[in-house]
Amino acid sequence: AMSRFQNMTLEKAQGNIHNLAKDQHGCRFLQKQLENRIPAEINLIFNEVLPHVHELMIDPFGNYLCQKLLEYCNDDERTALIKNSATDMVPIALNQHGTRALQKMIEHVSNEVQVRMITNALHLQVVTLIQDLNGNHVIQKCLNKLSPEDSSFIFKAVGENCVDVGTHRHGCCVLQRCIDHADGHQKTWLIKCITDNAYRLVQDPFGNYVIQYIIDLNEPTFTEPLVAQFRGHVLTLSKLKFSSNVVEKCLRCSSDESRNMIVSELLDAGNEIERCLRDSYANYVYQTALDHGTNDMKQRLVDLIRPHLPSIRNTPYGRRISAKISAFDASGITANTPARPPVPSDQTGGQVSIRPAHQRGISNSTNSTSSTFQGYTHSINGANGNGNHVAAITYPGQAPPQSPRGQQPPPQFPPGGQASGNFF
Numbered sequence: 001a002m003s004r005f006q007n008m009t010l011e012k013a014q015g016n017i018h019n020l021a022k023d024q025h026g027c028r029f030l031q032k033q034l035e036n037r038i039p040a041e042i043n044l045i046f047n048e049v050l051p052h053v054h055e056l057m058i059d060p061f062g063n064y065l066c067q068k069l070l071e072y073c074n075d076d077e078r079t080a081l082i083k084n085s086a087t088d089m090v091p092i093a094l095n096q097h098g099t100r101a102l103q104k105m106i107e108h109v110s111n112e113v114q115v116r117m118i119t120n121a122l123h124l125q126v127v128t129l130i131q132d133l134n135g136n137h138v139i140q141k142c143l144n145k146l147s148p149e150d151s152s153f154i155f156k157a158v159g160e161n162c163v164d165v166g167t168h169r170h171g172c173c174v175l176q177r178c179i180d181h182a183d184g185h186q187k188t189w190l191i192k193c194i195t196d197n198a199y200r201l202v203q204d205p206f207g208n209y210v211i212q213y214i215i216d217l218n219e220p221t222f223t224e225p226l227v228a229q230f231r232g233h234v235l236t237l238s239k240l241k242f243s244s245n246v247v248e249k250c251l252r253c254s255s256d257e258s259r260n261m262i263v264s265e266l267l268d269a270g271n272e273i274e275r276c277l278r279d280s281y282a283n284y285v286y287q288t289a290l291d292h293g294t295n296d297m298k299q300r301l302v303d304l305i306r307p308h309l310p311s312i313r314n315t316p317y318g319r320r321i322s323a324k325i326s327a328f329d330a331s332g333i334t335a336n337t338p339a340r341p342p343v344p345s346d347q348t349g350g351q352v353s354i355r356p357a358h359q360r361g362i363s364n365s366t367n368s369t370s371s372t373f374q375g376y377t378h379s380i381n382g383a384n385g386n387g388n389h390v391a392a393i394t395y396p397g398q399a400p401p402q403s404p405r406g407q408q409p410p411p412q413f414p415p416g417g418q419a420s421g422n423f424f
Contacts, residue, residue, distance in 0.1 A: 005029040010041050017048035018056075027061040031068045045069060046077045053081050054088040057101040067104040075110050082109075082117050089121035090129070099134035103141040115150050118142075126157035127164060127171075136170040140177060148183040155186050159193040163200055163207070169411050172206035176213045191222050198229040206411055208242040215249050223250075227258040234265035235276070244281040248288040256294050263289050263297040267304055274308045283317035290324040302328055 005025055010033050013020055020026030033041050049056060049069060056062030070078060082105060085092060092098035109115050122129065122138070129135030143151055158165050158178050165171035175194075182190055191214055194201065201207030214222050227250050230237055237243035251259055266289055269276050276282040289301055302325050309325065312318030 010044060014044060015048075017045055018052050021049065021052075021056050021062040021065045022059050024061050027065050030065050034065075034068050034072045037072065039074075042069075042072055043077070046073055046081075050080055050084055054085045054092060057085060057092050058095040058098040060097055063097040063101040066101040070101075070104050070108050078105075078108060078110065079114055079117075081105070082114050086117050086121040089118070090125045090135075093122070093129055093135045093138040094132050096134055099137055102138050106138070106141045106145050109145065115146060119146075119150060119153050123153040123157070126154055127161050130158070130165055130171050130174045131168045133170070136174055139174055143174075143177055143181045148181060148186055151181060152186065154178060155182055155190055159190045162190075162193045163197050166194065166197075166201050166207040166210045167204040169206055172210050173411055175210050179213065179217075192225075195222075195226050195229060198226055199233060202230070202237060202243045202246050203240055205242055208246050209411065211246050212249055215246070215253050218253070220255060223254055224258055227254050227261070231261060232265070234262050235269060235272075235282075238266070238276070238282040238285040239279050241281055244285055247285050251285070251288045251292045259293055260297055263293045263301060267297075267300055269304075273304060274311060277305065277308060277312050277317060277321060278315060283321065287317075287320060287324060290321070290328065298328060 005028075008029065013026075013030070017030065020030055030045060034045060045065075046069060049065065053066060057066045066081075070081065073081070085102075085105070089102065092102050106118060109118065119142075122142070126139065129139050139154060142154060148155075155178055158175055162175065166175050178190060179187060194210060194214065198211055202211045211226065214226055217223075230247070230250070234247060238247050247262065251262055254262075266276075266286060277286060286301070286305070290298060293301060305321065305325065309318070309322050313322050
């Protein structure tokens with residue numbers, strides 16, 4: 001089929017370029033003409049594409065010609081293409097073919113007039129675009145290409161709708177990218193909006209990743225107000241699948257004052273303590289508190305848990321809690337012992353489950369009835385670099401492997417919808 005274009009010249013195609021652009025081989029022929037970089041030929045194609053640009057941008061083949069034309073045309077021609085597509089820019093962004101052409105358009109903006117036309121066309125539908133399989137790639141392209149000032153329409157929409165955005169599969173990823181690209185005051189305002197809604201976000205399968213992401217910024221001015229939002233709710237959050245991960249991260253990464261607040265609420269379990277220690281999620285929080293609480297709070301926690309050890313010792317969770325308490329007793333730590341510094345940030349970047357730390361295997365010795373439990377491994381970033389600390393704990397008996405318990409894999413941007421290269 002391509003053979004019919006072998007001897008064709010652009011002059012012969014004149015007047016029929018709009019139709020050729022929607023044909024697989026015709027589109028490829030036109031792209032090759034653009035690659036010759038002859039201004040007159042580029043202008044000829046431009047003149048016939050311009051009245052139909054919105055139609056061709058969403059065409060399975062025409063969108064590739066539009067991408068190529070945006071790359072090779074001059075600034076005035078590019079401005080005209082943007083102007084003609086502006087009124088249909090949101091439907092174009094939501095289209096599986098249009099999203100690619102629109103991303104290319106954003107990639108090649110070269111002046112303030114072009115930027116203004118694009119941002120004015122998109123600013124009323126930012127949340128709709130973010131939550132769409134194709135549209136979210138257009139918002140990402142804006143964040144990557146435009147300045148923080150020009151992207152302010154995105155930050156404003158996301159901040160004002162952070163719950164709707166943060167609890168969405170695609171939205172939670174875009175929200176994290178917004179935090180990355182915002183400048184100082186924009187980032188502060190955006191994180192405050194998220195912090196004000198942290199209690200709702202932290203319980204969500206996707207929103208909890210946004211909260212973890214902020215904690216991993218390792219900025220006390222962000223972390224401490226965030227942790228404070230959980231005051232009075234720690235026990236409730238510790239029993240929930242997604243928020244319990246975040247409570248653990250707070251224990252690892254926040255200040256002594258915040259960790260003390262968390263542990264003090266764990267101590268308030270009272271008669272419910274045994275149920276918490278048997279809970280599928282809360283038990284991990286108590287284990288992490290035994291690892292990362294301040295020494296005074298660790299002692300109080302050990303004193304609270306110790307009377308319940310006989311009844312939980314034979315459970316998978318109880319074995320590990322018992323091992324940690326045995327290690328604490330053997331360490332000779334008291335309330336006056338200098339506290340271990342908190343982990344500055346979780347090396348996972350908040351994007352994977354932090355449960356595997358509690359799933360390390362048990363090595364059984366053939367010559368002994370004792371087993372060695374590998375405690376939680378964490379990284380401490382010091383002035384001289386990174387170092388790993390692994391606590392080895394020995395206790396009698398054998399602990400069966402603990403059932404894996406963690407979050408789903410972190411949400412990723414869908415592979416489709418990103419601007420492609422040459423042809424199709």
